[in-house]
């Protein structure tokens with residue numbers, strides 16, 4: 172379903188600058204969309220047109236198929252449904268305290284005092300600023316101001332959230348946290364639109380990409396479609412995403428396995444061609460054609476964990492008892508990722524899982540889970556890029572625990588499952604504290620004989 176649409180949209184600033192020309196876009200509900208283009212290509216102007224802040228010179232903007240009207244009542248309705256976080260937070264923040272600033276939107280919508288309070292508390296908690304609620308916003312750092320601006324929009328619970336360069340001014344961990352938050356909002360149904368110069372972010376994060384150059388749209392499609400067009404990227408003064416660049420180098424050297432366009436580091440790792448053939452010692456009862464799971468020894472792990480084995484087929488057995496086996500990536504039984512839903516959190520339970528589950532790597536996603544871990548002295552190995560790092564750890568045979576809550580549990584589960592499906596590399600995935608309690612999903616199936624080499 173199309174939620175936001177423009178038809179032949181055109182805008183010219185009073186000084187004659189044609190900032191947006193003949194722009195036609197269709198944004199589907201519930202999608203994550205990125206507008207990418209060099210400085211001055213018209214992204215911010217377009218965003219201001221999308222929620223009625225600017226009125227087009229020609230063409231129209233449609234929300235749910237209905238053209239936007241520009242009388243003050245209609246505009247108030249539109250701005251409630253389409254929230255914008257500006258590039259420069261100082262353009263957005265003006266109240267004497269952080270709390271009042273975030274409360275401004277919901278109070279203006281006529282919400283009761285209790286509802287305003289609940290919206291503000293929740294938004295501040297999600298962006299990790301509850302403890303600064305009484306501070307004057309102009310005493311905050313650039314990144315903190317950005318979070319206040321985001322909280323102010325989130326508190327109004329808009330259907331569409333537009334963020335102009337959402338990560339400018341944020342440190343890398345803060346940036347990952349904001350992207351986690353946007354993923355969570357998207358998981359619960361919000362359509363998220365961002366502008367960015369960061370091709371790596373647009374490639375990895377978005378469902379759909381629009382490329383802008385000189386006030387016009389010059390390309391659109393899925394990230395894979397858009398970012399493989401070198402000429403188009405050059406025209407927009409952009410470069411290829413790093414993951415794709417590395418992949419093409421691997422491919423050029425004949426080291427790539429299968430044809431794909433990896434988006435994340437685990438996917439990139441998975442494209443490396445495996446060793447195909449190997450000599451191993453086999454016990455007398457093994458026959459040619461048998462399938463074996465061969466335990467792989469890497470360092471300390473090999474002596475401790477029973478989990479990793481590469482599926483192999485015995486091709487030939489030499490009279491001295493050694494055999495040539497063909498290794499297959501499918502069926503690697505690596506480590507596992509356990510997701511702990513901190514909505515029903517108990518420290519003794521977490522400690523028990525850490526002990527019984529042989530967990531060697533712990534991550535947390537979302538402010539709430541990080542704060543809980545910090546408060547209870549749970550050692551966190553990773554707090555940003557948690558899903559990808561856990562997948563990489565699981566691939567090395569480690570068992571990981573991710574503390575997270577709400578929609579991020581499902582988001583993480585989906586990402587990990589997608590990886591398992593796409594790569595054919597199995598590892599166990601589990602969720603604790605959902606209705607079924609603690610459960611390792613997709614637990615190891617009947618494994619053939621396991622050998623150590």
Ligand SMILES: Nc1ncnc2c1ncn2[C@@H]1O[C@H](COP(=O)(O)OP(=O)(O)OP(=O)(O)O)[C@@H](O)[C@H]1O
Pocket residue numbers: 184185186188189190208209210211212213214215216217258
């Ligand atoms: N208030 C204004 N008056 C006149 N021209 C403007 C105004 N604001 C922006 N422009 C011009 O409109 C064009 C599009 O600017 P816009 O800010 O929309 O681009 P952008 O893609 O968001 O750029 P950036 O990536 O640098 O934020 C530019 O040529 C810019 O100089």
